[in-house]
Amino acid sequence: MGNSWIFREMPEKEERKARKQAAQKRLYEYQLEMKEKKLPVLVLVEGWGAAGKGKVIGEIIKNIDPRFFNVDTLAEPSEEETRRPFLYRYMVKIPEEGKFEFLDSGWVEQIVKERFSGSMSEEVYQARMGSIRCFERQLKDQGYLLVKLFFDISKKEQKKRFQHLKADPDTKWRVSAWDKEQNRHYETCRELFEQCVADTDMPETPWHLIDASDVKWAELQAMEILCESLETALENCRKEAPLLPNTFPLVEMPALSQVDLTAKVSRETYKRERKELQARLQELHNRLYRKKVPVIIAYEGWDAAGKGGNIKCLTEAMDPRGFEVHPIASPEPHEKARHYLWRFWTRLPKTGHIAVFDRTWYGRVMVERLEGFCSENDWKRAYREINEFEKELHDWGAVIIKFWVQIDKDTQLKRFQDREKTPQKNWKITEEDWRNREKWDEYEVAVNEMIQKTSTVYAPWHILPSVDKKYARLLAMKIVIAELEKVLFLSDS
Amino acid sequence: MGNSWIFREMPEKEERKARKQAAQKRLYEYQLEMKEKKLPVLVLVEGWGAAGKGKVIGEIIKNIDPRFFNVDTLAEPSEEETRRPFLYRYMVKIPEEGKFEFLDSGWVEQIVKERFSGSMSEEVYQARMGSIRCFERQLKDQGYLLVKLFFDISKKEQKKRFQHLKADPDTKWRVSAWDKEQNRHYETCRELFEQCVADTDMPETPWHLIDASDVKWAELQAMEILCESLETALENCRKEAPLLPNTFPLVEMPALSQVDLTAKVSRETYKRERKELQARLQELHNRLYRKKVPVIIAYEGWDAAGKGGNIKCLTEAMDPRGFEVHPIASPEPHEKARHYLWRFWTRLPKTGHIAVFDRTWYGRVMVERLEGFCSENDWKRAYREINEFEKELHDWGAVIIKFWVQIDKDTQLKRFQDREKTPQKNWKITEEDWRNREKWDEYEVAVNEMIQKTSTVYAPWHILPSVDKKYARLLAMKIVIAELEKVLFLSDS
Numbered sequence: 001m002g003n004s005w006i007f008r009e010m011p012e013k014e015e016r017k018a019r020k021q022a023a024q025k026r027l028y029e030y031q032l033e034m035k036e037k038k039l040p041v042l043v044l045v046e047g048w049g050a051a052g053k054g055k056v057i058g059e060i061i062k063n064i065d066p067r068f069f070n071v072d073t074l075a076e077p078s079e080e081e082t083r084r085p086f087l088y089r090y091m092v093k094i095p096e097e098g099k100f101e102f103l104d105s106g107w108v109e110q111i112v113k114e115r116f117s118g119s120m121s122e123e124v125y126q127a128r129m130g131s132i133r134c135f136e137r138q139l140k141d142q143g144y145l146l147v148k149l150f151f152d153i154s155k156k157e158q159k160k161r162f163q164h165l166k167a168d169p170d171t172k173w174r175v176s177a178w179d180k181e182q183n184r185h186y187e188t189c190r191e192l193f194e195q196c197v198a199d200t201d202m203p204e205t206p207w208h209l210i211d212a213s214d215v216k217w218a219e220l221q222a223m224e225i226l227c228e229s230l231e232t233a234l235e236n237c238r239k240e241a242p243l244l245p246n247t248f249p250l251v252e253m254p255a256l257s258q259v260d261l262t263a264k265v266s267r268e269t270y271k272r273e274r275k276e277l278q279a280r281l282q283e284l285h286n287r288l289y290r291k292k293v294p295v296i297i298a299y300e301g302w303d304a305a306g307k308g309g310n311i312k313c314l315t316e317a318m319d320p321r322g323f324e325v326h327p328i329a330s331p332e333p334h335e336k337a338r339h340y341l342w343r344f345w346t347r348l349p350k351t352g353h354i355a356v357f358d359r360t361w362y363g364r365v366m367v368e369r370l371e372g373f374c375s376e377n378d379w380k381r382a383y384r385e386i387n388e389f390e391k392e393l394h395d396w397g398a399v400i401i402k403f404w405v406q407i408d409k410d411t412q413l414k415r416f417q418d419r420e421k422t423p424q425k426n427w428k429i430t431e432e433d434w435r436n437r438e439k440w441d442e443y444e445v446a447v448n449e450m451i452q453k454t455s456t457v458y459a460p461w462h463i464l465p466s467v468d469k470k471y472a473r474l475l476a477m478k479i480v481i482a483e484l485e486k487v488l489f490l491s492d493s
Numbered sequence: 494m495g496n497s498w499i500f501r502e503m504p505e506k507e508e509r510k511a512r513k514q515a516a517q518k519r520l521y522e523y524q525l526e527m528k529e530k531k532l533p534v535l536v537l538v539e540g541w542g543a544a545g546k547g548k549v550i551g552e553i554i555k556n557i558d559p560r561f562f563n564v565d566t567l568a569e570p571s572e573e574e575t576r577r578p579f580l581y582r583y584m585v586k587i588p589e590e591g592k593f594e595f596l597d598s599g600w601v602e603q604i605v606k607e608r609f610s611g612s613m614s615e616e617v618y619q620a621r622m623g624s625i626r627c628f629e630r631q632l633k634d635q636g637y638l639l640v641k642l643f644f645d646i647s648k649k650e651q652k653k654r655f656q657h658l659k660a661d662p663d664t665k666w667r668v669s670a671w672d673k674e675q676n677r678h679y680e681t682c683r684e685l686f687e688q689c690v691a692d693t694d695m696p697e698t699p700w701h702l703i704d705a706s707d708v709k710w711a712e713l714q715a716m717e718i719l720c721e722s723l724e725t726a727l728e729n730c731r732k733e734a735p736l737l738p739n740t741f742p743l744v745e746m747p748a749l750s751q752v753d754l755t756a757k758v759s760r761e762t763y764k765r766e767r768k769e770l771q772a773r774l775q776e777l778h779n780r781l782y783r784k785k786v787p788v789i790i791a792y793e794g795w796d797a798a799g800k801g802g803n804i805k806c807l808t809e810a811m812d813p814r815g816f817e818v819h820p821i822a823s824p825e826p827h828e829k830a831r832h833y834l835w836r837f838w839t840r841l842p843k844t845g846h847i848a849v850f851d852r853t854w855y856g857r858v859m860v861e862r863l864e865g866f867c868s869e870n871d872w873k874r875a876y877r878e879i880n881e882f883e884k885e886l887h888d889w890g891a892v893i894i895k896f897w898v899q900i901d902k903d904t905q906l907k908r909f910q911d912r913e914k915t916p917q918k919n920w921k922i923t924e925e926d927w928r929n930r931e932k933w934d935e936y937e938v939a940v941n942e943m944i945q946k947t948s949t950v951y952a953p954w955h956i957l958p959s960v961d962k963k964y965a966r967l968l969a970m971k972i973v974i975a976e977l978e979k980v981l982f983l984s985d986s
Contacts, residue, residue, distance in 0.1 A: 006950060008742045015745075126691055137696050198619055199692075203630050206740045225738075232738045235873075239733050245718075245725045247699045249501045252508075380728075457499060 005152070005194070007211035008221055016220055023223040027063045030230040031100075035068065037237050038097035040144050040338070043226065046108040047151025048193075049179035050161040051212040056151070056219045057102050060226065069100035077110070083292075083350040085396040086128060087135050091345040094139065096337035107132055108150075108200070112192045113178060116185070127395060129199045134388050136205040141241035141381060142339045145233035146205045149222055150197055151212040155186040240377040248387045251455045254463075255448050259406050264468035277477040278317035284484045285318045285354070292351040293487055294398040297480065298360040301405025302443075303433045304415040306469040310405060311356055313473040314480065323354035328363065340364055340374070340382075341389055351397070360402075361386055365450045370442055383453040390459040399487050400459040401480055404451060405466045409440055498645070498687070500704035501714055509713055516716040520556045523723040524593075528561065530730050531590035533637050533831070536719065539601040540644025541686075542672035543654040544705040549644070549712045550595050553719065562593035570603070576785075576843040578889040579621060580628050584838040587632065589830035600625055601643070601693070605685045606671060609678070620888060622692045627881050629698040634734035634874060635832045638726035639698045642715055643690055644705040648679040733870040741880045744948045748941050749956075752899050757961035767963075770970040771810035777977045778811045778847070785844040786980055787891040790973065791853040794898025795936075796926045797908035799962040803898060804849055806966040807973065816847035821856065833857055833867070833875075834882055844890070853895075854879055858943045863935055876946040883952040892980050893952040894973055897944060898959045902933055 011019065034041065045053045054073070061069055072093055081089045095101035111128055114120040120128075136146055153161075162183060165171040182189050201207045208225045212218040265273070288295065297314070299307045315323055326347050335343040341361055349355035364386070369379040390400055407415075416437070419429040436443070455461045462479050466472035504512065527534065538546045547566070554562055565586055574582045588594035604621055607613040613621075629639055646654075655676060658664040675682050694700045701718045705711040758766070781788060790807070792800045808816055819840050828836040834854055842848035857879070862872040883893055900908075909930070912922040929936070948954045955972050959965035 006742050009744065009950065011745065126688075130691070130694075134696070195619075198623070201623075202695075203626070203737050204735055206738065208738075208740060229738045232736050236735045239735055242697055242729045242732055243725050244696050245699065245701075245722045247701060249499050251502065252504065457502065 005209055007152075007209060010211065010214065010217050016216065020220050020223065023220065023227050024063050026227040027060075027223065027230075030227065030234065031064055031068065033234055034230060035098040037234060038143075038337075039230075039233060039237060040095045040097050041100045041147065041230070041233075042093075042095055042139065042144060043100060043102045043147045043149070044106045044108075045102065045104055045149050045151065045222075046106060047149070047210070047212065048153050048158055048189075049176070049182050050158055050165065051151035051153045052215045052218050053151050054104055055215060056222050057104060059219045060223060061100075061102065063223075064100060068098065069102065070095065071102040071104065073104040074106055074110075080350070083352075084348055085392055085398075087131055087392065088345060088348065090135065091339075091342065094144070094338055094342060096334060098337075108193070108196050111196055112189065115192050115196075116181065116189060129196075131392060131395075132200050133202060134392070136200070136202060138341075138385055138388065139339060140204050141385070143237070144339070145229060147226055147229045148200075148205060148207050149210055149225065150193070150207055151210050151218060153212045155183060157213055158183050158186070240375075241381060243377075243380055244384045246384060246387065246453065248391065248456045248458075250453070251457055251460045253451050253455045253461060256404075256406060256444055256451075256463075259463050259465060261406065261408055261411075261465045261467045263465050263471050265471050265474060267470070270470040270474065273474050274313065274477075277474065277481065278313075280481055281314070281317040281477060281484075282319070284481060284488065285322060287488050288354070288484060289319070289322050289352045291488060293484075294349045294351045294393075294396070295354040295484070296349065296393060296398055296400045297354065297356045298362070298400070298402045299356070299358050299405065300360060300362050300366070300403070300447075301464070301466070302407050302412055303436060304412050304419070304428075305405040305407045306466045306472060307358060307405050309469055310403070310464070310466070310473050310476050311358055314476060315356060317477075318354065322352065323356060324349065325356045325358060328357060328359040340368075340378075341385070344389075348393075349398075361389065362450060362454075365454075366443065366446050369446055370439060383450070386454055387456055387459075390454075390456065394458040399483050401483050402454075402459060402461045403464050403476060403479075404447070404461050405464045405472060407466050409437075411467050412437065412440075498702055500645075500702060503704065503707065503710050509709065513713050513716065516713065516720050517556050519720040520553075520716065520723075523720060523727065524557055524561065526727055527723060528591040530727060531636075531830075532723075532726060532730060533588045533590050534593045534640065534723070534726075535586075535588060535632065535637060536593060536595045536640045536642070537599045537601075538595065538597055538642050538644065538715075539599060540642070540703070540705065541646050541651055541682075542669070542675050543651055543658065544644035544646045545708045545711050546644050547597055548708060549715050550597060552712045553716060554593075554595070556716075557593060561591065562595065563588065564595040564597065566597040567599055567603075573843070576845075577841055578885055578891075580624055580885065581838060581841065583628065584832075584835065587637070587831055587835060589827060591830075601686070601689050604689055605682065608685050608689075609674065609682060622689075624885060624888075625693050626695060627885070629693070629695060631834075631878055631881065632832060633697050634878070636730070637832070638722060640719055640722045641693075641698060641700050642703055642718065643686070643700055644703050644711060646705050648676065650706055651676050651679070733868075734874060736870075736873055737877050739877060739880065739946065741884065741949045741951075743946070744950055744953045746944050746948045746954060747956075749897075749899060749937055749944075752956050752958060754899065754901055754904075754958045754960045756958050756964050758964050758967060760963070763963040763967065766967050767806065767970070770967065770974060771806075773974055774807070774810040774970060774977075775812070777974060777981060778815060780981050781847070781977060782812070782815050782845045784981060786977075787842045787844045787886075787889070788847040788977070789842065789886060789891055789893045790847065790849045791855070791893070791895045792849070792851050792898065793853055793855050793859070793896070793940075794957070794959070795900055795905055796929060797905050797912070797921075798898040798900045799959045799965055800851055800898050802962055803896070803957070803959070803966050803969050804851055807969060808849060810970075811847060815845065816849060817842065818849045818851060821850060821852040833861075833871075834878070837882075841886070842891075854882065855943060855947075858947075859936065859939050862939055863932060876943070879947055880949055880952075883947075883949065887951040892976050894976050895952060895954045896969060896972075897940070897954050897956045898965060899956050900959050902930075904960050905930060905933075 045057055047053055057071055061071065077089060090106060093101055093103065111120065115125060139146055162175050162179065165175050197207050210218050210221045299311060301307050311325060315325060331343060344361045347355060364374065364382040365379050368374045393400055416429055416433065419425040451461045464472040464475055538550055540546055550564055554564065570582060583599060586594055586596065608618060632639055655668050655672065658668050690700050703711050703714045792804060794800050804818060808818060824836060837854045840848060857867065857875040858872050861867045886893055909922055909926065912918040944954045957965040957968055
């Protein structure tokens, strides 16, 4: 749509100078305010090869305190990165509060390149657009400022710049094969760029088109846009993000109080079945590895419900090179300073691997909710954000298995007392456990709400009655086996 | 993308019954709360022919107080409607505060139909998507709840229903030619529907997909989704919408204090030029009419600056069948109860016509801002909303000419005194004029901000120095002539 590609009008040189000084002054002031208000800023710089992206970033950062920005030039995804969800390499780069992250090319370039080469279907393209819109909105809702710049130059101008670069042996290497393709098939690439820009042009994370025919003018435009965006974001700073209606199909789930906890198995049955199930699991794990299916197993449950033993029973059967257990404690300062899902994105398994989470991202709607570690708006938004996160993982091809390990209040008391009495279990019980126990009823309300609102058809909760831990362990293994069989044998391979 | 078309799981009949009762009860309660909180609700029901859209709407409204809803079945756009911007027919239907509006089909059906028939280019499609996203976001920002339902049935099911309808002479007429096309080219239509749904699936105005294979189940899904959406919206009710960064290219404008007001013309020159310019204008107006270009001329300015005389001078030259003057006073109750741009949308000219606005939508950022008739968040958002509104008109093909009629404070005082002394002018001066005059400085700040922030390249402000009214009139005519010549002679016809 030619219509949307209208640019700012280039002023005279004199005026440009005055405006640059004004922009520098504003940028200086805003960065102080931004630090104070803990605003994280992600600047995405996309555009044509030789449009001057890197150069302009270089100029802008001269005006920023070096402790408070970082620049990344994203090349081809590495083998490691291709084995993670599409958004992974972008999510891991998001800045901390009060800091700038500049990305020299990002999702637009990656997608246009893949589409140009013909390696991306229309279906995958549509899915990517959905992922990006969701990613950007989640950042924005969490208080991030995302500034998206597209540097535009004409075919002729690009050709001229390439010739200039190629003429000099020192800069010749900078013209890549992809750059050359861009110029040779400029019109095709232009269409792909325009479509990708249009498809990711969201009101709150809009694209800013930069006329990059003149480098100095491009720099001024970028500076001014950055200033304007910071100004708006600083004004928005304390606004609550809206709650979004759920749009994911949910599975009806029982309330915790309705769960039957009487089930138990004998020691003999347990021993026999455990062995059989572990053998089966081992086999499936190997197949999984070869088929490169990623698996995410999430454990939540009451203190002393038996999560640790359950996880141990499960992982005993697995090849240690193919799984990892992530015990999740309270976040570190550098984790706290980012989007709360960041520390889970960075812990995602590679394709073919299993990641077991001992406590999870659901902390947001349990402990963080009840202890006031996040705002009401934050945890209320989280149900939807978590459903989106898990949908992203599901679309990537991951198997997601979520366990709630359930016991009653009396059983917990007995186990707590037992832990206190038994020296080798003593480390397992703390003051905090007793404090949490006092809030059992509040937790139960929160857990019920969580289970109702996040049991999507693609990632439902499984409740494990764990008064008899043996029973819970066998059940967990059976569920894992069933889910893995589904993906290994019912799919199209 | 098959992935996104996951539906809720149909429960057993017994459970369905219980859930329906629960939903009815919730709907009853929510409509009371919705009335109290003045929440306007637009329910868009889209989907396949014979999917049961009308029937389900009929069932839902049984649960709503008849004074508080309205249902519209949108057929083909009328000739009148095709001569207005694409969004016009939807914008005029938006509900008042505290009321429901149900649309039985809307923009999705209209677009898919046009695309299917091949009468819509890819470029126009992209532009429509942009318009819709903007329209929906503006409603949402203004506090509207938009619930979008898509009723899905399979090709086979649709065919069965059509056969059933056709078998009965009483219902035969209900199967339209477009319905038949849908079934014959189901896969093509499905692709078009899916793409349109994906392209307008915004986080805050998402699509809800309804499995309509069973009518009772479809009804329950729609009811539950409506309830869930109302619940979320009622929780969001008092949240401020975020400010959005400007993304439209702006023209640098002078501050009002820098405008030279000394220009004047002699009575002779005025008489001669006025005649010449009016003749030219008349000629252009005829051409405009034949070429079907719509023109919007907006007047703002200080009290007693000479807007009325200026407008009169302009319109004298025009064929009265081809223009309309809209004097804009404070909004009527039914206007106040809707989005503030509604009363301007409903006053838009048809193609080939000229609409002159004596005061405009800019009231939002002047009088409404200064008198507290809207919230700070409202007027701060308005710059962007107005730029979007005018962009929509520009993309439709309209010429937009905005005049600020400028005088100094002393000139106003003289004219006020003159009005008070002259009996035939006495009606023109009120207490309010004097009160506004006291706020001159505050107004000047607001006007300067307005002119800076809304002088887009496609709809810039023109400042008319009007201490000499004759000079201002000639200048206005010259500007109008130049703008019309641009569109009549420089474009591609």
